[in-house]
Amino acid sequence: MPTHAGTPxxxxxxxxxxxxxxxxSLTKPGAAVxxxxxxxxxxxxxxxxxxVGESGSGKSTLLRLLCALDRPTSGTIAFDGQxxxxxxxxxLRFLRENLQIVFQDPMSSLDPRMRVRDLVAEPLVALGLxxxxxxxxxxxxxxxxxxxxxxxxxxxxxxxxxxxxxxRALAPRPKVLVADEPVSALDVSVRGxxxxxxxxxxxxxxxxxxxxxxxxxxxxxxxxxxxxxxxxEIVETGPVDEVWAAPAHPYTRTLLQAVPTLxxxx
Amino acid sequence: MLKVEDLTVRADAVELVREVSFEIAPxxxxxxIGESGSGKSLTALSLxxxLPEGVTAAGRATLDGRDLVGVPEGRLKRLxxxxxxxxxxxxxxALNPLMRIGAQVAEVMTLHGxxxxxxxARALDLLERVRLPEPAHIARxxxxxxxxxxxxxxxxxIAxxxxxxxLICDEPTTALDVTVxxxxxxxxxxxxxxxxxxxxxxxxxxxxxxxxxxxxxxxxVESGPIREVFTRPRHRYTEGLLAASKLTPRGTRxxxxxxxxxxxxxxxxxxxxxxxxxxxxxxxxxxxxxxxDGHAHACWHPAD
Numbered sequence: 001m002p003t004h005a006g007t008p009x010x011x012x013x014x015x016x017x018x019x020x021x022x023x024x025s026l027t028k029p030g031a032a033v034x035x036x037x038x039x040x041x042x043x044x045x046x047x048x049x050x051x052v053g054e055s056g057s058g059k060s061t062l063l064r065l066l067c068a069l070d071r072p073t074s075g076t077i078a079f080d081g082q083x084x085x086x087x088x089x090x091x092l093r094f095l096r097e098n099l100q101i102v103f104q105d106p107m108s109s110l111d112p113r114m115r116v117r118d119l120v121a122e123p124l125v126a127l128g129l130x131x132x133x134x135x136x137x138x139x140x141x142x143x144x145x146x147x148x149x150x151x152x153x154x155x156x157x158x159x160x161x162x163x164x165x166x167x168r169a170l171a172p173r174p175k176v177l178v179a180d181e182p183v184s185a186l187d188v189s190v191r192g193x194x195x196x197x198x199x200x201x202x203x204x205x206x207x208x209x210x211x212x213x214x215x216x217x218x219x220x221x222x223x224x225x226x227x228x229x230x231x232x233e234i235v236e237t238g239p240v241d242e243v244w245a246a247p248a249h250p251y252t253r254t255l256l257q258a259v260p261t262l263x264x265x266x
Numbered sequence: 267m268l269k270v271e272d273l274t275v276r277a278d279a280v281e282l283v284r285e286v287s288f289e290i291a292p293x294x295x296x297x298x299i300g301e302s303g304s305g306k307s308l309t310a311l312s313l314x315x316x317l318p319e320g321v322t323a324a325g326r327a328t329l330d331g332r333d334l335v336g337v338p339e340g341r342l343k344r345l346x347x348x349x350x351x352x353x354x355x356x357x358x359x360a361l362n363p364l365m366r367i368g369a370q371v372a373e374v375m376t377l378h379g380x381x382x383x384x385x386x387a388r389a390l391d392l393l394e395r396v397r398l399p400e401p402a403h404i405a406r407x408x409x410x411x412x413x414x415x416x417x418x419x420x421x422x423x424i425a426x427x428x429x430x431x432x433l434i435c436d437e438p439t440t441a442l443d444v445t446v447x448x449x450x451x452x453x454x455x456x457x458x459x460x461x462x463x464x465x466x467x468x469x470x471x472x473x474x475x476x477x478x479x480x481x482x483x484x485x486x487v488e489s490g491p492i493r494e495v496f497t498r499p500r501h502r503y504t505e506g507l508l509a510a511s512k513l514t515p516r517g518t519r520x521x522x523x524x525x526x527x528x529x530x531x532x533x534x535x536x537x538x539x540x541x542x543x544x545x546x547x548x549x550x551x552x553x554x555x556x557x558x559d560g561h562a563h564a565c566w567h568p569a570d
Contacts, residue, residue: 048516054443055414157526158302187301187527188466192510192520214444221513221520240516258445260469262511266496 007081009176009208010043010066015075017061035061036072037232043225045175048202048209050219050240052255053229059212062229063180066210067101068092080175097127100169104181106161110153116164117149123171138167142197159190166197170205177202178210183218195222216255220244228252267292267460268313268350268432273325273335275308275317275484280531282321283308283484287556290432295461297471297492300481301507303527306464309481310434313462314352315342329432348378351425353454355437357417361409367393367420368405374427392423396453415446419453426457436464468511472496480504483528483538490561500563503539537566 021030275283312323375385393401
């Protein structure tokens, strides 16, 4: 696949996504819900880009569009210079190879009836890539013993399951890792392990990271750029340290004040 | 007022909570923190007499001298919802989807002997007290018509309906957005008569409670005034948990506790934390007792 070094890796312009509510009247169509309104963003190569918002802010809709799991009502998304909106699944192979996702809850994102070996190899098999020793290599990269390959997801703790999900996402050597609330379901004592692991992998493999969270303090630790979403719009975007120190939008200020912090309370 | 002594919860041969003791005075707000599998929710459920099938509690717990553990359901039924009540984590599953809000709030009062008319009228007052807008309108709505935050306020109204002596909240804001969470926490702190507040979030507990119990592996490993425990932790688990919950700026390593929380029944004998503790020695194979006045800890090698 040709790379266009000068262009941003992901560029979204004027994204709108309108859902229809189920109709409640025989004569009128269901109400329209504007999940995304005129959202534009640019993610550079190697950037760690955070998306913050509460439930209903549109962050999951945006993520689904960026991963081409859903189509925008209007607007365009280019990945590495190639348009991805409106393409049929069979011509999205370049995207599937280069962009992989880690979901929030590893208990529901990993098939409970598959062994770890098959779970981690599945993206390779699906894309027709050679498996070889890749599974052992990946398990080692995410800090799991080689023996883990023969076991099932339920035999692991939440943090270990998230390591499996990360190994699976990294299997086809993607350029972009999209993580949707990857630590929200984890205990505090293992959250740090997973965040450290993600930071190491992004550094070592030169990945671009798109990190979605409801928690601005987690995004501040992981990312350099942040987009704050509210009611389907990006209300503020910029370097995370600047947004953290001097939030410009009233919603960002509300969000920052609402998060209880130990430092602030003791 | 609430006095718990040597509360032990078992599922068959597996001990899930072991010898937990604590007290809550009238008007006091006590936090119970721990990660998944620490036994914090089971502790609360055994006080409410709501343990799942096959799980049994032993030991002693009294509310103003009335026994809560090991008494027949008939007697507990009269206390539950009247003298002590509970707000659960997930309001969507705790509320009846087929009943209007007003009727659900009134039900807990008619069950404890109040008249229908009076209960209906009082339900509206309660909805107003938990700051729901237009109580009359909300009372006619069904749970699915409300937002998560509104549903949790309804749960709180139900819990407060009979003016209980003790309110137990189990992760009441975990399913809520942070901006809604703040309002809910402020409200709980304001209306709770005496509070047992269960959460995994250290910052949340610090914003609501005065005293805290730290649970790990089914035991209370440290307890004391919040400020004391959180600024000068003694137990190595508390110390690790506090370090792990501070998110440092980008580019720095986060401090972690090695390994992960074992599954129920797989905690080591002796000190439950010793297989993850950087300070463990052979001495830790003997279980340390929770010692200390005010600020207590159960650790052989406590931090200074």
